[in-house]
Amino acid sequence: MATGAEEPTLTVDELAARAGVTVRTVRFYSTRGLLPPPVIGPRRVGHYGHDHLSRLALIEELQHQGMTLAAIERYLEQLPPDLSAHDLAIHRALVASWAPDSAEDATRAELERRAGRALTEQDIARLAAMGVLERAEPVAGCYRVDPGLLRLGVELLGVPIAHETILAARTVLLEHSRSAAQELTRLFRDEVWGPYRERESDPEHVATMKSLSAHMQPMVIQALVTAFQRSLKEELRAAFTAE
Numbered sequence: 001m002a003t004g005a006e007e008p009t010l011t012v013d014e015l016a017a018r019a020g021v022t023v024r025t026v027r028f029y030s031t032r033g034l035l036p037p038p039v040i041g042p043r044r045v046g047h048y049g050h051d052h053l054s055r056l057a058l059i060e061e062l063q064h065q066g067m068t069l070a071a072i073e074r075y076l077e078q079l080p081p082d083l084s085a086h087d088l089a090i091h092r093a094l095v096a097s098w099a100p101d102s103a104e105d106a107t108r109a110e111l112e113r114r115a116g117r118a119l120t121e122q123d124i125a126r127l128a129a130m131g132v133l134e135r136a137e138p139v140a141g142c143y144r145v146d147p148g149l150l151r152l153g154v155e156l157l158g159v160p161i162a163h164e165t166i167l168a169a170r171t172v173l174l175e176h177s178r179s180a181a182q183e184l185t186r187l188f189r190d191e192v193w194g195p196y197r198e199r200e201s202d203p204e205h206v207a208t209m210k211s212l213s214a215h216m217q218p219m220v221i222q223a224l225v226t227a228f229q230r231s232l233k234e235e236l237r238a239a240f241t242a243e
Helices: 010-019 023-031 051-065 068-075 085-096 107-113 119-130 147-157 163-199 203-242
Strands: 103-109 131-137 142-145
Touching: 010 023, 010 051, 023 051, 051 068, 051 085, 085 142, 103 107, 107 142, 119 131, 119 147, 119 163, 142 163, 163 203
Parallel strands: none
Antiparallel strands: 103 142, 131 142
């Protein structure tokens, strides 16, 4: 397990609450080797960190994809052993990127359990503004939650950045990702789909091309994430070097 800047501080109960699983599940995954062992502190108490939390989130996403536990074990064995929590979070995002969109209903208590902390009305309002959740009317105290965004949204609540700045960053990402999606779709339609359709009128070939476009989505998303990571590093390096 990669050593991050923050020392592991979560107890097994806190880890389970943050991940939305039971303590029994955490210990079961540990015995199967799906989770690295905790750091043993004073009084022989095990402490867990963000790496464990990110790995639990990845396991959960793989389960949502329909993978069996044995398949998940094989999948995780192929990952580099020194992946950081940041790397695991990106890996989970790639896995989730071609999963069907889904939202879950959650009560306030369930929401706070998944968040691993109490949430004020201001926190709820900020999460709603970020698109993480919305109130499920007309049921009072019930919310429609995007489980893929919840953990990120909760982490952003503690970031010392103005709420307006976070929303502005979200707007930038949405606008540019939409633009990239439109351009890539146009390219696929004009350069691949159009010529293919002109050559092949058989419905079976049309179905094959539609299937191809669906299978290309994970590869395109991975390429976009990789390109964005490199561009962001270069821009940040240039900005801070200049200063």
